[in-house]
Amino acid sequence: MISVSDALSHLFDLVTATEVEAVPLRQAAGRVLARVVVATRTQPPFAASSMDGYALRQTEVEPDAMFKVIGEAAAGHRFDGVVKAGQAVRIFTGAPVPEGADFVVIQEDTTRRGDLIMLGHDIGPKTNIRPAGGDFHTGDTMDAPRLLRPADIALLASMNVATVPVYTKPRVAIIATGDELVQPGEVPNPDQIIASNTYGLAALLEQHGAQCRMIPIARDTVPSLTQAFTMAQDADLILWNGMNLELWFEQFISNLGDIPSATLTEGVEPISIGEGEYEGKPNPHAWMGLDNALIYVDNIAAAFAEHDPDNAATYAANAESYKQEIRDTITPLRDRIAQIPEDQRWLVTCEGAFSYLARDFGMKELYLWPMNADQTGTPQQVRKVIDSVRDNDIPVVFCESTVNTSPAKQVARETGAAYGGVLYVDSLSTAEGPVPSYLDLLRVTSQTVADGLDAGLK
Secondary structure, eight states, rough: OOOOOHHHHHHHHOOOOOOOEEGGGOOOTTTTEOEEEEOOOBBBBSSSESSSSEEEOGGGOTTTTTEEEEEETTTTTTSSSSTTTEEEEEETOOBBBBBTOEEEEEGEEEEEEEEEEEEEEEEOOOEEOOOTSSSSSSOOOOOOEEEEHHHHHHHHHTTTTEEEEEEEOOOEEEEEEEEEOOEEESSSOTTEEEEHHHHHHHHHHTTTOOOOEEEEESSSHHHHHHHHHHHHHTOOBEEEEEETTTTTTGGGGGGGGTTOEETTTTTTOBBBOSSSSSTTTOOTTTTTTTHHHHHHHHHHHHHHHHHGGGGGGHHHHHHHHHHHHHHHHHHHHHHHHHTGGGGGGGGEEEEETTTHHHHHOOOOEEEEEEEEOHHHHHHHHHHHHHHHHHHHTEEEEEEEETTHHHHHHHHHHHOOOOHEEEESSSSOTTTSSOOOSHHHHHHHHHHHHHHHHHHHHH
């Protein structure tokens, strides 16, 4: 037996950094800048008006002062003369400030009759001029590495950079396994669920700069799994959930060649399944809840950094940003649930897939079946939950999106508890649905629990 750190070290010793490629500026958004880029011009290249108005001498600015308009300057069309005492040039935003002028009076602060203008009484000290080089100068640089955001693309364009050196995208193959899974859009059998984690994981990885390939679902047979791993041979990194969610994976490690992998549940304190066929094994639904979500993100960033050390800082920054989004979304809901009296703080669901969420929110847990193997619920299971809800005066019950809600609604009817609605754990929706992303899944589930508890106590 070796430590986790040693195991990861062995895996990532097989990894080399991705290569650098030059791409057109239009294709650089979302890529990681590989080398420092140097500005080839000064921006603005000249003192430019920031407002529509009149260019004149600042020393002559006073209420009711009059000036003769001697010409016009527009963006792309400068005034070639010199502004002298008592003179002004009509100027538009972006136009070069003519020689002799050092102040632009906005047009709203003037009155014009023919070729004469008169200044108003409320002209402030602001010159309304963008100085040459106010943004950057020739030779200024954009540092690397950095994930290129829209603002960076605009800056590169203004630096007159048409081709951008970026790292090639890490390629990640994502494999879902299990006879119980079908793809979104397919019709599951009564004992199947929709494969959703792979889609959420792909979106998360792509947000951090990876290029993902979705491998078809591998069934619980040696030939199917062998085929899936053969299809993943050109991946740079494979990420596993762990906790026996991929029961067959270990026997195929030898087929992965030099492709490294990482387990996203490393560092998660497991909760054992309390009953049924898998009693004593770790509950694999560790992605639910705030604390574990942060661990998942850290593990993804660490795996990327080990695989691509030159961009470690970028991955770390992206991870911290995403973790803060999760905190900002979930922490208020967790705090809200914490205000509910402890004896009423129960999470009653169809499936024991929310154990980590219950632990995270300081709730006691009750469910019809421990794992999603029986979607109808036996009379004994339903009766047990009904009795527990009555004995503990539990105000609300919920169900999970991929299973039959009838047993949960029966519990609600027979006990007088409220039915709080559907929670999400295994399935993402389409972009137009309630949980199109992992963060939405956490938010909607937590919000539903909080709202249900509040309503049940009224």
